[in-house]
Amino acid sequence: MNNKGQIIITDILLYLIILLVIFSIVIYATVTLNDNQVTRINNKQLNNLLEDSISALTKTSGTPNNWEELNVNKVDTVGLKSPKNQLLSYDKLIKLKNNPYLLDKYFPTGIDYSLTMYSKSNPNNEVLIAGKSNFNNKKQIQSKSTVVLFDYAFDITSFKKENMTVYCPYNHSEQWICKTINVNDESLSSGKYYIISDSDVKYVISNTYSENITGQTRKTCINNQLEQLMRNQNQTIFLHILTNNNNTYLVYDTDNKEEFLDEVIKPKTYVLNMKIAT
Amino acid sequence: MKIINDQKGFTTSILLLILLIPVFLLLVITIDEYSHNVNNTVENLESNQIKSISEDFENEILIVTKESLHNITYDIVTSKRSVTDKDTIRRYIQNRINEKEIHYNNNFLIDCEIKDLKSSDNPFKIELYYLLVVSTKDNKIKNSKNEQKLVEITDKRFPVYDPLPTLKTGATLNGNYLEYGNQLSGHININNPDAYLNTIQSIIIKECPLSDYSQHGNSNETILSCLNNHYYHNSHDGMCIFCRLENKTNCNHFGFETFIIPTKLSDDAPASIDHVLLNDINNQYPGNLVSIDNNTFLYLDNGHKSKYGL
Ligand SMILES: [Zn+2]
Ligand SMILES: [Zn+2]
Numbered sequence: 001m002n003n004k005g006q007i008i009i010t011d012i013l014l015y016l017i018i019l020l021v022i023f024s025i026v027i028y029a030t031v032t033l034n035d036n037q038v039t040r041i042n043n044k045q046l047n048n049l050l051e052d053s054i055s056a057l058t059k060t061s062g063t064p065n066n067w068e069e070l071n072v073n074k075v076d077t078v079g080l081k082s083p084k085n086q087l088l089s090y091d092k093l094i095k096l097k098n099n100p101y102l103l104d105k106y107f108p109t110g111i112d113y114s115l116t117m118y119s120k121s122n123p124n125n126e127v128l129i130a131g132k133s134n135f136n137n138k139k140q141i142q143s144k145s146t147v148v149l150f151d152y153a154f155d156i157t158s159f160k161k162e163n164m165t166v167y168c169p170y171n172h173s174e175q176w177i178c179k180t181i182n183v184n185d186e187s188l189s190s191g192k193y194y195i196i197s198d199s200d201v202k203y204v205i206s207n208t209y210s211e212n213i214t215g216q217t218r219k220t221c222i223n224n225q226l227e228q229l230m231r232n233q234n235q236t237i238f239l240h241i242l243t244n245n246n247n248t249y250l251v252y253d254t255d256n257k258e259e260f261l262d263e264v265i266k267p268k269t270y271v272l273n274m275k276i277a278t
Numbered sequence: 279m280k281i282i283n284d285q286k287g288f289t290t291s292i293l294l295l296i297l298l299i300p301v302f303l304l305l306v307i308t309i310d311e312y313s314h315n316v317n318n319t320v321e322n323l324e325s326n327q328i329k330s331i332s333e334d335f336e337n338e339i340l341i342v343t344k345e346s347l348h349n350i351t352y353d354i355v356t357s358k359r360s361v362t363d364k365d366t367i368r369r370y371i372q373n374r375i376n377e378k379e380i381h382y383n384n385n386f387l388i389d390c391e392i393k394d395l396k397s398s399d400n401p402f403k404i405e406l407y408y409l410l411v412v413s414t415k416d417n418k419i420k421n422s423k424n425e426q427k428l429v430e431i432t433d434k435r436f437p438v439y440d441p442l443p444t445l446k447t448g449a450t451l452n453g454n455y456l457e458y459g460n461q462l463s464g465h466i467n468i469n470n471p472d473a474y475l476n477t478i479q480s481i482i483i484k485e486c487p488l489s490d491y492s493q494h495g496n497s498n499e500t501i502l503s504c505l506n507n508h509y510y511h512n513s514h515d516g517m518c519i520f521c522r523l524e525n526k527t528n529c530n531h532f533g534f535e536t537f538i539i540p541t542k543l544s545d546d547a548p549a550s551i552d553h554v555l556l557n558d559i560n561n562q563y564p565g566n567l568v569s570i571d572n573n574t575f576l577y578l579d580n581g582h583k584s585k586y587g588l
Contacts, residue, residue: 167506169499180487
C-alpha cells in the first residue's frame with residue numbers, strides 16, 4: 001500500500017477539477033462580459049449619435065446658415081436654429097419636412113431614425129418630420145426629446161416704453177408710443193402688416209403729410225390703411241398706439257403665416273423628439 | 279479524506295496566484311473602458327461650451343463697445359477735451375474687455391484683442407475688428423475667431439453724445455441739452471451771428487427715421503417732429519463720429535449732420551446746419567429764412583433746402 005502516493009494522486013485530481021471549474025467560470029465570465037461590453041459600447045455609440053444629432057439640429061443653424069432658402073443640392077449640413085436668436089426656425093423645419101432625406105446622411109446604414117414634433121398642449125397630434133414612422137424588427141430603440149420654441153421669421157416691432165422721449169408729429173403724450181416705419185409699394189405687395197396686442201388698443205396711422213387713419217383693435221391687418229396713406233414710392237409712416245401698458249406689436253409677415261401671429265404675444269412650446277434604432 | 283497535505287502551502291499559493299491573474303486583467307479592462315468614455319464626454323462638453331461661450335462673449339464685446347463710446351463721448355462733452363486719436367478709443371475698449379475677460383468664466387481662458395475701429399458706409403454704425411480666442415485652461419481645445427462687426431452708435435441704452443459742438447465752442451451740457459449761450463454766436467464769423475444767441479441743442483446722436491429726407495417738407499408737423507427730436511441725417515459734408523471725437527475740421531468718411539435751430543428772426547443768417555456753423559471761419563455760409571410756424575424757423579441754403587424738401 002502506498003499511502004503517500006494515493007494522497008498525492010487524489011489531491012492532484014481534486015486540484016485539477018477545481019482548477020478546471022474555476023477556469024471555465026472565468027472564461028465563461030470573460031466571454032459574456034466581452035459580449036456585454038460590445039452591446040454596451042453600441043448602446044453608448046447609439047446614445048452619442050442620438051445626442052450629437054439632436055444637439056446639432058437644435059443648436060446650429062446649418063451651413064450655409066440660410067440653407068432653407070437654397071436649392072437642396074446646395075445644402076451642406078442641416079441645423080434648425082435661427083441664426084438671429086436661440087429659437088428654431090420654422091422655415092428650416094418645413095424645408096426639412098419637405099426634404100426629409102437631407103437627414104439620412106447623418107445616420108450609418110442599418111440604423112433607423114425618426115424625427116417627430118408635437119405641440120405641448122396637444123401631445124396626441126405628433127407630426128413626422130423626417131425618418132421612419134415605425135421601427136419593426138428592431139432590437140434597440142433610443143429616444144430623446146427637447147422642448148423648443150419657433151421663430152416664424154416675422155419682422156417684429158415692439159411698442160414698449162423707451163427711456164428716451166420721442167416727439168411724434170402729433171405731440172402725443174406719454175401714454176402713447178409712436179414709432180416710424182418705412183413702407184414702399186414692394187413691401188406692401190409682398191407682405192402683410194399687422195397690429196397685434198394682448199387687449200384692445202387705440203391706434204393712429206399717419207404719413208408725412210399729416211393725413212391719418214384711426215382705429216381700435218386687438219389684431220388687424222393694416223395694409224389697406226397703409227395703401228391709402230402712400231403718397232410716395234417710399235413713404236415714411238408714423239404708427240401711434242395708445243398702449244396703456246399692453247404688449248403691442250407691429251408684425252410684418254411675408255409668407256402668409258397668419259395662423260402663428262398669436263405666438264408673437266404668447267409663444268407656444270413644442271417638443272421635438274428623435275428616436276434611433278438598430 | 280485529507281485533501282490538502284501540503285504542509286508548506288506551496289501548491290495552494292501557486293494556484294491562488296494563477297486564479298488571480300484573469301480577475302486582475304478583467305479589472306484593468308473595465309477601468310480603462312470607463313475612463314475612456316468619461317474623457318470623451320468631457321471633451322465634447324467642453325468644445326460645445328467653448329462655442330457657446332465665445333458667442334456670448336461676442337455679444338459682450340458689442341455691448342462694451344457701445345458702452346465705451348457712450349462713456350468716452352460723455353467724458354468729452356463734460357470735460358471739453360478731445361480724444362487725441364482713434365487708438366485711445368481702441369485702448370479704452372480693450373481695457374474694458376480685459377476686465378470682462380477675467381471675471382467672465384472661471385473654467386475657460388478668454389482672450390480678445392480689439393484690432394481696429396473704422397468708420398463704415400453707414401455713419402450711424404462703426405466697424406469693429408477683433409480677434410477672440412476661447413480655450414480650456416490646459417489649452418487642449420481652442421476656438422479662435424477673427425471678426426469684423428458693425429456696431430450701431432444709436433442704441434438707446436447707450437446714447438452717444440456728439441462731441442463736436444462742445445469741442446468747437448466750449449458750450450456746457452445741461453442734461454441731454456447743450457446750452458450755447460453766446461458761445462455759438464461767438465464762433466460764427468459771418469454776418470448775423472446773433473441769430474444763434476442762447477440756442478439750445480440736444481447732442482445725443484439719433485438717426486432721423488424718414489426714408490426720403492425730402493419728406494421733411496411734406497407737412498409742418500413732420501419737420502417740427504424732426505427738429506424737436508434733434509435727429510441727425512446722413513450727409514457728405516458732415517463729419518463722422520471719429521472725426522468729431524478728434525475735433526477735426528474735415529473728414530473723408532460718410533458723416534452726418536443735424537439742424538441747429540436759430541433764436542432770432544431775420545431775412546438771412548448763417549445756415550442752420552451744424553457742419554456749417556461749427557466749421558472753420560472760411561467755410562461758413564449763409565442761408566435764407568425758411569419759416570415753419572410762428573415760433574420755428576431755419577436758415578437754409580438752396581442745397582439743404584432741396585435735400586429736406588423745404
Ligand atoms: Zn404719436
Ligand atoms: Zn429729419
